[in-house]
Amino acid sequence: MALSREQIAKRVARELKDGYYVNLGIGIPTLVANYVPEGMEVMLQSENGLLGMGPFPTEAELDADMINAGKQTVTTLPGASIFSSAESFAMIRGGHVDLTVLGAFEVDVQGNIASWMIPGKLVKGMGGAMDLVAGADNIIVTMTHASKSGESKLLEKCTLPLTGAGCIKKVLTDLAWLEIENGAFVLKERAPGVSVEEIVAKTAGRLVVPDHVPEMTF
Amino acid sequence: MAGFDKVVGSYEEAMAGLDNGMTVIAGGFGLCGIPENLIAQIKRMRVRDLTIVSNNCGIDGFGLGILLEDKQIRKMISSYVGENALFERQLLEGEIEVELTPQGTLAEKMRAGGAGIPAFYTATGYGTPVAEGKEVREFNGRPHILEQSIRGDFAIVKGWKADRYGNVVYRHTAQNFNPMAATAGKITVVEVEEIVEPGELDPTQIHTPGIYVDRLIQGTFEKRIEQRTVRSA
Numbered sequence: 001m002a003l004s005r006e007q008i009a010k011r012v013a014r015e016l017k018d019g020y021y022v023n024l025g026i027g028i029p030t031l032v033a034n035y036v037p038e039g040m041e042v043m044l045q046s047e048n049g050l051l052g053m054g055p056f057p058t059e060a061e062l063d064a065d066m067i068n069a070g071k072q073t074v075t076t077l078p079g080a081s082i083f084s085s086a087e088s089f090a091m092i093r094g095g096h097v098d099l100t101v102l103g104a105f106e107v108d109v110q111g112n113i114a115s116w117m118i119p120g121k122l123v124k125g126m127g128g129a130m131d132l133v134a135g136a137d138n139i140i141v142t143m144t145h146a147s148k149s150g151e152s153k154l155l156e157k158c159t160l161p162l163t164g165a166g167c168i169k170k171v172l173t174d175l176a177w178l179e180i181e182n183g184a185f186v187l188k189e190r191a192p193g194v195s196v197e198e199i200v201a202k203t204a205g206r207l208v209v210p211d212h213v214p215e216m217t218f
Numbered sequence: 219m220a221g222f223d224k225v226v227g228s229y230e231e232a233m234a235g236l237d238n239g240m241t242v243i244a245g246g247f248g249l250c251g252i253p254e255n256l257i258a259q260i261k262r263m264r265v266r267d268l269t270i271v272s273n274n275c276g277i278d279g280f281g282l283g284i285l286l287e288d289k290q291i292r293k294m295i296s297s298y299v300g301e302n303a304l305f306e307r308q309l310l311e312g313e314i315e316v317e318l319t320p321q322g323t324l325a326e327k328m329r330a331g332g333a334g335i336p337a338f339y340t341a342t343g344y345g346t347p348v349a350e351g352k353e354v355r356e357f358n359g360r361p362h363i364l365e366q367s368i369r370g371d372f373a374i375v376k377g378w379k380a381d382r383y384g385n386v387v388y389r390h391t392a393q394n395f396n397p398m399a400a401t402a403g404k405i406t407v408v409e410v411e412e413i414v415e416p417g418e419l420d421p422t423q424i425h426t427p428g429i430y431v432d433r434l435i436q437g438t439f440e441k442r443i444e445q446r447t448v449r450s451a
Contacts, residue, residue, distance in 0.1 A: 047321065048247045049394050058451040064250065064441035065390040071248035072447040082390055084397045085247070085273070086329040089322030093342060117347070122306055123318065125298035131322030134342040165345025
């Protein structure tokens with residue numbers, strides 16, 4: 001079975017470490033915040049200028065001046081800090097954020113990522129994604145392995161305009177956990193009940209399959 | 219106005235001198251911390267062919283979105299321009315130009331512009347459409363692109379409190395792009411919720427020192443929320 005959104009978030013959460021500063025993209029990455037392991041402290045960075053983001057406010061706490069990068073109303077946790085956009089991107093571009101999790105349309109064996117622009121469709125903009133992928137060393141891309149029609153999104157070379165070049169090393173799809181090494185995807189783990197054959201069939205880019213590929217457990 | 223007193227008496231006075239074809243840098247992220255009354259004044263002035271530098275372009279009927287209604291904007295320099303049907307239509311019909319700029323690069327372009335730094339190298343955007351036509355240079359084994367900084371004829375800024383000398387404090391995440399915008403205008407206009415006397419604000423807590431501010435006005439704000447997300451108490 002392919003991983004659910006929640007399972008993807010749970011698997012990513014296993015990569016968290018105590019004391020990590022983490023930037024979570026919009027969509028599935030946001031769900032990772034729900035699965036921070038017990039007893040572990042992580043601080044969420046929101047690129048509009050907030051470190052130490054808390055949950056959504058109650059009606060009584062609601063404040064138009066307190067939003068996250070998705071423009072949703074949020075709160076702060078004790079120990080939070082608020083700063084300008086330049087300061088926020090100094091953290092991101094300066095490599096101070098320990099983990100970045102974001103989505104993508106395509107990734108390839110060179111670590112290239114395409115996530116913001118589909119030619120012919122209206123382009124709304126890259127927001128902070130180009131800064132995040134260029135600035136972070138530790139990035140996890142969460143995405144579906146193939147399109148609904150079965151076409152692989154893990155490619156030899158991205159076909160869409162890039163968000164960043166050579167910056168991705170870890171990819172979690174609904175089928176597998178893969179790492180990009182020496183110009184190939186390396187299959188590290190597979191989703192429960194998903195066969196190596198299915199992953200091979202749905203991976204267009206060069207894929208290295210070790211002798212033993214453990215199955216994720218939840 | 220005398221000495222360091224930056225307070226002006228009306229929004230007409232606050233935006234006096236703005237003309238067709240000028241570049242305006244605006245603070246704000248989404249609808250948070252936007253100079254909503256200064257934007258409304260630009261609409262009333264009916265100036266045209268503006269280049270607006272702002273992370274976003276408001277929404278239909280609010281924020282910078284109202285400047286689209288009479289086609290006052292010729293070009294937007296932004297990182298994200300979704301959430302705005304009128305903008306999409308004008309873009310598709312070629313009535314407006316957009317220069318999409320990564321958010322961190324946009325913040326740095328304003329910061330550098332205000333700090334007298336004409337250009338800077340960054341890894342952000344290398345290998346992407348953003349890099350087209352830009353100089354590439356390698357530092358520490360990694361390619362970077364040269365990005366030019368931005369200055370505006372006007373900068374429009376939303377603060378929380380300011381003293382009459384133009385020392386500004388922002389509130390929560392309404393800070394965002396405002397401090398950089400404030401440094402990058404030939405004429406920087408700040409609107410705030412409350413103006414106090416010099417000495418009332420703690421000097422160590424000032425976000426934007428008054429030296430950057432030319433005109434200051436107190437307004438009232440709607441502060442519309444773009445994504446109202448709440449949890450049960």
